[in-house]
Amino acid sequence: MAxxxxxxxxxxxxxxxVAELEKRIDDLKKEYILFFNGESKLPPEKKREDLERAxxxxxxxxxxxxRMDMILQNLAQRFNLYNNLxxxxxxxxxxxxxxxxxxxxxxxPPPKREKQSREIFVTLNDEETFEHFxxxxxxLLPGGGPSEKEREKLIESVKAKMxxxxxxxxxxxxxxxxxxxxIKIKK
Numbered sequence: 606m607a608x609x610x611x612x613x614x615x616x617x618x619x620x621x622x623v624a625e626l627e628k629r630i631d632d633l634k635k636e637y638i639l640f641f642n643g644e645s646k647l648p649p650e651k652k653r654e655d656l657e658r659a660x661x662x663x664x665x666x667x668x669x670x671x672r673m674d675m676i677l678q679n680l681a682q683r684f685n686l687y688n689n690l691x692x693x694x695x696x697x698x699x700x701x702x703x704x705x706x707x708x709x710x711x712x713x714p715p716p717k718r719e720k721q722s723r724e725i726f727v728t729l730n731d732e733e734t735f736e737h738f739x740x741x742x743x744x745l746l747p748g749g750g751p752s753e754k755e756r757e758k759l760i761e762s763v764k765a766k767m768x769x770x771x772x773x774x775x776x777x778x779x780x781x782x783x784x785x786x787x788i789k790i791k792k
Contacts (some may be wrong), residue, residue, distance in 0.1 A: 619673050622663055623680060629656050630684050637691050638730065641773075648695060653688065660684045690771045712737065721745070722780030727763070729773050735760045738777055742788075745781045766790055 633656055636649040664681045668674035712726045712734050723741035727734040739756055767775055767790065778789040 619663075619668065623673075623676055626656070626660060626663065626680060626684075629659070630680075630687065634687055637687075638773075641694060648691075653691065656684065657688060686768065690773070693771050722778060725777045725779065727767075727775055727777055729764065729767060735763070738763065738779070741779050742786070745779055745786055763788075763790065 633652055639645040640648045664677050668677050725738045725741050776791050780787050
């Protein structure tokens with residue numbers, strides 16, 4: 606038994622509960638991805654509702670320490686982000702503004718170098734698609750492209766923009782206009 610568990614047995618239970626909820630969130634995320642890719646016929650609504658209740662119950666039960674309170678708040682925010690994304694996509698499906706697409710075999714190859722604009726498909730589920738984006742960005746940039754630090758910052762900013770707009774997949778248009786690079790993100 607660890608020293609922390611002997612000093613405060615209640616925190617060990619909370620750590621286990623948090624770890625279990627994190628695993629359930631990840632499992633539910635995988636199930637929704639399968640549903641939205643057309644590999645599953647029904648959305649896992651019952652599991653989402655059960656998980657929503659469990660997260661709410663754990664958050665409102667109160668944490669014994671400030672550390673645990675912060676962990677619980679982060680867990681709740683993570684679940685709420687996914688939950689809002691799933692509910693939005695489901696309502697779009699019901700309204701007919703979105704369709705379930707079968708999972709593509711592979712993302713399209715990087716575009717040819719002759720063009721002054723590029724279209725890149727990216728998905729939060731595949732880090733390699735962001736590498737295609739950076740390659741296209743480098744091709745259009747006169748100085749050979751961003752440094753490693755700038756590259757990470759560029760990828761993180763695109764991911765943040767996608768999460769802000771509840772996009773799991775997007776098309777990014779990188780073009781050179783009037784000597785400057787333009788980046789546009791679309792569904």
